[in-house]
Amino acid sequence: MITPTAEQIAALKADWTDQYVKVNPDRPELRRFAGRIGRVVTVNWYGKALVDFADGAWYDITASPEFLIRVSADEAKGKYDPKANSAQPLPARGG
Numbered sequence: 001m002i003t004p005t006a007e008q009i010a011a012l013k014a015d016w017t018d019q020y021v022k023v024n025p026d027r028p029e030l031r032r033f034a035g036r037i038g039r040v041v042t043v044n045w046y047g048k049a050l051v052d053f054a055d056g057a058w059y060d061i062t063a064s065p066e067f068l069i070r071v072s073a074d075e076a077k078g079k080y081d082p083k084a085n086s087a088q089p090l091p092a093r094g095g
Contacts, residue, residue: 004047011064012043020076021051021068025059030067031060037071037079054084 004012019040023030038053040063048060049068061067 003045009043009047009059010055012047012049016040016049016063016068020071020073020080021049022071024067024069027067030061037076039076039080040068054081056084079088 012086017040021038021040022036023033025031025034033053034055038051038059040054041050041058043049043063044060046060049063051061051068053087056083
């Protein structure tokens with residue numbers, strides 16, 4: 001595995017952060033996410049997009065069109081609930 005340079009990481013972050021995505025269903029390792037819409041929180045230093053599928057966890061998926069397909073905000077509306085994710089600054093306490 002080749003580690004991306006700082007410039008490549010910055011470009012990936014600018015390109016992918018806050019984008020709505022779905023996974024490429026042809027990738028066997030990503031089939032468990034098929035049909036779900038997620039949001040890219042950031043890109044880490046290994047070139048992996050941290051994707052939030054609003055299920056309380058973030059998943060690292062290679063930040064590349066081979067693995068992730070961009071989805072328009074209109075298509076994501078109603079399929080992605082930003083209040084259900086784990087990335088809230090002050091999550092509501094269970095009670």
